[in-house]
Amino acid sequence: MNQNELKQQVAKKAVEYVLNNVAKDQIIGVGTGSTADLFIDELAKVKSHIKGTIASSERTKARLESHGIAVFDVNDVVSVPVYVDGADEIDPEGNMIKGGGAAHTREKICASIADEFVCIADASKEVAILGAFPLPIEVVPLSREAVARQMRELGGNPIWRMNADGSPLITDNACHILDVHGLHITEPLALEIQLTIIPGVLTVGIFAQNAADVALIAAADGVNVVNF
Known part of the structure; x- marks a missing residue:
């Protein structure tokens, strides 16, 4: 089973999760990225x-x-009962790195x-320690080099992230992205707080304060449900 087939499998499982856990006529949150695209479909x-959605990007809104x-x-x-989104990395505690799609602020x-x-x-997104995937940081353009x-x-x-x-x-918020390579993130929450208060940082792509509550992880033998 290739990666796209795994993503399709977990997208279907996520819709099943919504049907089983969210009352009818509610608004739900929808993330951004290739897996989120399949979930939308x-x-x-x-x-x-559902009554409708809130969207984490202009791309998601359009889809x-x-x-x-x-x-x-x-x-x-x-508030919304559930927010469904992918991750670039997720650790055993549900902490994530997100922002490969430049939408992590929203x-x-x-x-x-x-x-x-x-x-x-x-x-493939499961890791023991975050940081192999470069950490996206959305910054006000004036602050990029600082x-x-x-x-x-x-x-x-x-x-500095560039287009092809x-x-x-340029993000939906008219900002730039710095992708930080070479980090070994053993204390995600502490680093998220530390980086967030740097002048010019809009949002850092560590999701520890807003970690996952549930992970649906697609593997060759099916979709595993992990509760944190």
């Missing part, structure tokens, strides 16, 4: 079960709306108002 088949699924402004929603906002964070991923210097002082190697055509990637 599966969710469209049962869209009558949801293309399926006729209502998207609400997060400012108009007090993902973190959506997760913060959810009663439950359900992480959907394939088994933040990069501080990352180097911490032993990281920050790389060589132009700087």
Whole structure:
């Protein structure tokens, strides 16, 4: 079974999870990325079960709306019963690195108002310690080099993320992304707090304050449900 088939498998399991655990006519949160895209496509088949969604990116909003699924402004929603999203890495405590899709700021906002964070991923995303995947940090453009210097002082190697055509990637929030290589994140919550207070940092891609409550992990033998 290839990775795309695993993602498809876990997307279907996530829709099943929503149907079994979320009352009818609720608003749910939807993340961003290739696995989240597949979840949206599966969710469209049962869209009558939900009232609508909140979206963690313009990409997700567009995909949801293309399926006729209502998207609400997060400012108009007090809470959601569940937020479903992927991860670039997830450790045994449910801490994650996210932001490979440059959407981690809005993902973190959506997760913060959810009663439950359900992480959907394939088994390749499971790690003992976070950091093999470069840590994304969304920064105000003016602060990019100042933040990069501080990352180097911490032993990281920050790389300014570019588009395929060589132009700087600009996030939905009109910011830049630094991908920090070479970190060995043994205390995710402490590092998340430390990096978040650096002037110019909008959001760091460590999800420890908003860690996963449940992980649906696709493997060759099926989807494993992990509760944290």
